[in-house]
Amino acid sequence: MKILIVEDEAITALSMEATLQDHGHEVVAIADDESSAIRAAAEHTPELALVDMRLSRGDCGLSVARHLRERGVVVVFATGNCPGQDLGNLALGCLHKPISDDQLVRSLVVAEARARQVGNPPPPPPGMHLFAQDDASHPQG
Amino acid sequence: MQLGKIVEDAASEIFVFSAEDFRFLLVNRGARANLGYTFEELRELTPWDLKPELTEEQFRGKVAPLIESEGGDLVFETVHKRKDGTLYDVSVHLQLLMAREERVFFAAIRDVTHENALNLELVKRQAELEKALASREVLLQEVNHRVKNSLQVVTSLLQLHARQVSDEALRQALMDARNRVAVVATIHQRLYMSGEHSMVDVGEFLSQLTQDTVRSLDIGARIETRLDLEEEISLGIDQAVPLALILAELVTNSLKYAFGENGKGTVGVSLRSQSDSLTVSVWDDGVGSPKTCRTLAWGPSWSMRCRGKSGPPSRRIAGRPARNSRSHCRKADRTRFRT
Numbered sequence: 321m322k323i324l325i326v327e328d329e330a331i332t333a334l335s336m337e338a339t340l341q342d343h344g345h346e347v348v349a350i351a352d353d354e355s356s357a358i359r360a361a362a363e364h365t366p367e368l369a370l371v372d373m374r375l376s377r378g379d380c381g382l383s384v385a386r387h388l389r390e391r392g393v394v395v396v397f398a399t400g401n402c403p404g405q406d407l408g409n410l411a412l413g414c415l416h417k418p419i420s421d422d423q424l425v426r427s428l429v430v431a432e433a434r435a436r437q438v439g440n441p442p443p444p445p446p447g448m449h450l451f452a453q454d455d456a457s458h459p460q461g
Numbered sequence: 462m463q464l465g466k467i468v469e470d471a472a473s474e475i476f477v478f479s480a481e482d483f484r485f486l487l488v489n490r491g492a493r494a495n496l497g498y499t500f501e502e503l504r505e506l507t508p509w510d511l512k513p514e515l516t517e518e519q520f521r522g523k524v525a526p527l528i529e530s531e532g533g534d535l536v537f538e539t540v541h542k543r544k545d546g547t548l549y550d551v552s553v554h555l556q557l558l559m560a561r562e563e564r565v566f567f568a569a570i571r572d573v574t575h576e577n578a579l580n581l582e583l584v585k586r587q588a589e590l591e592k593a594l595a596s597r598e599v600l601l602q603e604v605n606h607r608v609k610n611s612l613q614v615v616t617s618l619l620q621l622h623a624r625q626v627s628d629e630a631l632r633q634a635l636m637d638a639r640n641r642v643a644v645v646a647t648i649h650q651r652l653y654m655s656g657e658h659s660m661v662d663v664g665e666f667l668s669q670l671t672q673d674t675v676r677s678l679d680i681g682a683r684i685e686t687r688l689d690l691e692e693e694i695s696l697g698i699d700q701a702v703p704l705a706l707i708l709a710e711l712v713t714n715s716l717k718y719a720f721g722e723n724g725k726g727t728v729g730v731s732l733r734s735q736s737d738s739l740t741v742s743v744w745d746d747g748v749g750s751p752k753t754c755r756t757l758a759w760g761p762s763w764s765m766r767c768r769g770k771s772g773p774p775s776r777r778i779a780g781r782p783a784r785n786s787r788s789h790c791r792k793a794d795r796t797r798f799r800t
Contacts, residue, residue: 418615445677
């Protein structure tokens, strides 16, 4: 999958990038705030974005998710503070930090299956929860 | 007259006025003193002259129901104006009475300036407290977020290091360290979710920890877990962290080594409370013995007993040499250590 990482903590972003590349994904860009995320999405058309809640320059992951959704990018939050309410219209689900390599890889298997609407997707690994989806909210990326 | 003196000396401000022309017939000392008028001056006034919030029409309207029903009483709050123009809050208790064929109003009035000021202060304090509580919540959320981000950085660093080393044993050691950070994070998460912020429900969290460990090793289909956990036992964070680390080691050890590569089996965890201690047992039915069991007794003395097989994890925690035997839990071999 073509993946955009929206994360302002460089070490975390680097570790995610290495793990994703090891498992055959292409990390198209790492963005640390809203404007760079939107630019990267326009330039690289990622299929999926991992989005942190609190970003550089006080930017918020919710707003980034809204913009990315409009461009048809599947969003999965990766944050220490997963939103309590169901945000199915914004994102597929949320990964609770700290996230291990294995959790990340298995979460992406789940996200990929859901995004491509494969029948019988695997259950989410520990540390991942899925938002309830209405059918219109996730067109194919 | 005795009754007249009681009324004159009463702590309340007492007013009697005619229900026909609303002229004052009696105003006691307390009322005169607070208002600053003599009775001679008051004789020329009416209740609405003292009540700047009410016009004559409004006052008459207010008392009309009493006149219509020829009795009853009425309680209301308003403001009185002193002779010198200053105001004070009053609570009025008004009654219509019959006195020698004449209908009169009897008003007992309390100066509630002090009460109202206290109430206002109370409302202000309440608002301040609510604000402080809200900012405490925000602060906690902020700290929680930062803790988890920091744990993520630690996790990421360990993973990046593990990626760079070629020595498999070293890589495994880094991964083990990462897994232990994950266990600490699990407790932190639970602590924050509970809303309690200092205590965790041991049963709930042992259940989550066991299930997460099974799921993280991706062997859920082969290994069955049997949990027998007493409910509503809480532990402080300082005790929950070491307990969680030990339990995670024991469960991971069972899952990794008790069933071989593709073996099936059961891992069980039980939690029991005694009057002043907790007993946590971890057992499996894998290789080595019909049933391997380890029991931790967790008491207030901060000491812990480990019964049963002393595998590598317990040895490391205990700082004692490992024993090679896997003993049956009923004839438990004992290792003692302190945390």
